[in-house]
Amino acid sequence: MRLTLIQRGCRLSLLTVPFVSPLAHADPPLGYFLHSAGPAATPTMHLGWGLTAMSVAVVAIIAVLLAGALVRRRPAAAPRALGKEGGGMEWIYTGVGVSTLALLVSLFYTLVTLQAVAQPSAAPGMTITVTAYDWWWKIEYGDDADPSRHFVTANEIHIPVGVPVRIELRSADVIHAFWVPHLAGKTQAIPGQVNTQWIQADAPGVYRGQCTQFCGPQHAHMAFDVVAQPQADFDAWRDVQVAQASAPVDGQVRTGQKLFMDRCAGCHTIRGSDAAGVQAPDLTHVGSRGQLAAGTLTNTPEHLLDWVQHAQQIKPDSLMPSFTLNMQDAAALSAYLATLH
Ligand code: HEC
Ligand SMILES: [Cu+2]
Incomplete structure (x- = not known):
């Protein structure tokens, strides 16, 4: 039997679905966006799940209606025009009405979610400046009380657990985007502009981040880690980073x-x-x-x-x-x- 490309594609995807899902569970590089680890990501995660559920419901409803139409086939007769006399207009009204309602609900839900993640509930405990370069991240920690404790590092952001942290995003060259799916939605880093966002981790751990705006051939190799630590460990890390390198003796x-x-x-x-x-x-x-x-x-x-x-x-x-x-x-x-x- 010869299959069209689309048929093959459908068979292939049906075949692979059961195999992909357990794999996707093992160590999903960015599958993390289905789970959240902090308050800046939780409302967005719920929205993601909600919209997914809605889409699945739409597909299910259409499938049921389609199956019903196939089963309750009309006896062969001259085709009738769809119109008021022919009946069926109520289906169109119902369909358009339900779709409009669903879209309005998702619009409202999205606006509420955007509002919920716009600002942290408490003032941010600290600010970190992140500058995107082709193809790495410069990370700067300031200290208003003691400027001598300012330091620069790269590709690894440390934050204390449970504290909202403000991220000031810059770019040194082209447009990049900063995304730590577990901790917050993404924000673009645009040359000549400072964008801000906030992240917060409620549990210690290493959260993977990734540039999500195509920025050149090595865009895929532009990842970073956010390491969330208890306050004491974070302070110890910071003390190490502030220190200068020791002069070689050997x-x-x-x-x-x-x-x-x-x-x-x-x-x-x-x-x-x-x-x-x-x-x-x-x-x-x-x-x-x-x-x-x-x-x-x-x-x-x-x-x-x-x-x-x-x-x-x-x-x-x-x-x-x-x-x-x-x-x-x-x-x-x-x-x-x-x-x-
Ligand atoms: C022309 C500029 C240039 C010179 C010279 C240079 N580097 Fe680099 N280096 C870079 C850039 C840019 C990166 C970031 C690359 C990336 O990740 O895309 C980098 C990354 C690195 C990293 C990885 C740092 C990290 O945290 O990921 C190490 C280690 C490093 N360089 C060591 C060296 C050593 C050792 C030398 C001398 C033998 C050297 N580099 C010379 C530009 C330079
Ligand atoms: Cu990129």
């Missing part, structure tokens, strides 16, 4: 640092050293982060060295060049990078 580490100053410092900053480049992630505490290159690699010493030598193969077109290093240089650079924790 001979090999010193060689590594010199290499870094020659080849990497033009783009990267390491606070406490002469490296003060601003167009790439701050590496002062790169070892404290879970991922490298915006969620592209897990952060291990092997991946770190691999990244430095093969950035262009791992993340083609990224603004980080690949470096050719001999064995000694690689070992020295590795030893120095290992001190940045």
